[in-house]
Amino acid sequence: MATALITGASSGLGLEFAWQLATNRHDVVLVARDEERLTDLAGQLHVAAGVQVEVxxxxxxxxxxLDRVAARVADREQPVSLLVNNAGFPVNQPFVGGDLDVELRALDVLVKAVLVLSHAAAPAMVERGRGAILNVASVAALTTSSTYSAHKAWVRTFTEVLAVQLKGTGVTATALCPGLTHTEFHDRADIDVSGLPDIAWLEADQVVATALADVRRGAVISTPSLRYQVASGFLRAIPRSAVRALDTTGLTGMRNRWKKD
Known part of the structure; x- marks a missing residue:
């Protein structure tokens, strides 16, 4: 049975990935900070899907x-066939005058961890001639709303580079680029999204189902929903000066507003 390792598995998209993969008969390795929450989830997945679950x-x-997770990903005796780099870190502050420690921790989770875990996974997968790496980026990669946009832009481009280098090996790399999605992320990060229209939101189950379907067909970029595909095309087509102007006026930057007391 194939094994998937999911980072950020205790909530949000990671939780949905865990459920969909388990119910599709994948053994799963759940990675997150909250061991109690992971253990509870592991028990639920095992009972509901009958798969092996590792916390x-x-x-x-x-x-x-990071080193412990990288060692598990690289383990040839317990091969990981699908790596889902999903762990998130909200950056709901301005860079100028913001907390540098927050920025560095975000860089570690959103960029360094993706690099290190992909580097650990790819050689073992190439040796077996099969496997997939799914890196969660964002439509925000095409905007300039915060340093989060810069991190996700790196993930998107890195995944494209990885896909080129893996071509012909039987291993694929896919960047998932969703738009706003109903999860716990915004509430836990204390980000106010109350002003965003209902049409802007996607459902986590649809995002994950699309991502896994795109992984199966070897797509490099996965953008769930027609409306975000159109939005992404628009953001790629217009001059970058126009993208910066949109964020300056708050049309895309509003997704990173933080709540006031």
Whole structure:
């Protein structure tokens, strides 16, 4: 039976990935900081889907945690056939005058962890001649709303580079680029999205189902929903000066507003 390792598996898209993969008969390795929450989820998945579930509690912003997860991903005796780099980190602050430690931790989780875990996974997958790496980026990669946009732009381009280098090996790399999605992310990050229209939102189950279907067909970029495909095409087509102007006026930057007391 194939095994998928999912980072950020305790909530949001990661939780949905865990359920959809388990119910599709994948054994799963669940990675997140909250061991109690992961253990509860592991029990539910095992009972509901009858698959093997491994819990690996780790903070990917810490080197020790990242190293343990990388070692598990690279383990030839317990091969991982699908790596889902999903762990998130909200950056709901301006860069100028913001907390540098927050920025560095975000960089570790959103960029460094993706790099390190992909580097650990790819050689073992290439040796077996099969496997897939799914990196969660964002439509925000095409905007300039915060340093989060810069991190996700790196993930998107990195995944494209990886896909080129893996061509012909039987291993694929896919960047998932969703738009706004109903999860716990915004509430837990204390980000106010109350002003956003209902049409802007996607459902987590639809996003994950689209992502997994795109992984199966070897797509490099996965953008769930026609409306975000159109929005992405628009953002790629217009001059970057126009993109910056949109964020300056708050049309896309509003997704990173933080709540006032």
């Amino acid at each position: 690996l509690a780790a903070d990917l912003s810490e080197q020790e945690g």
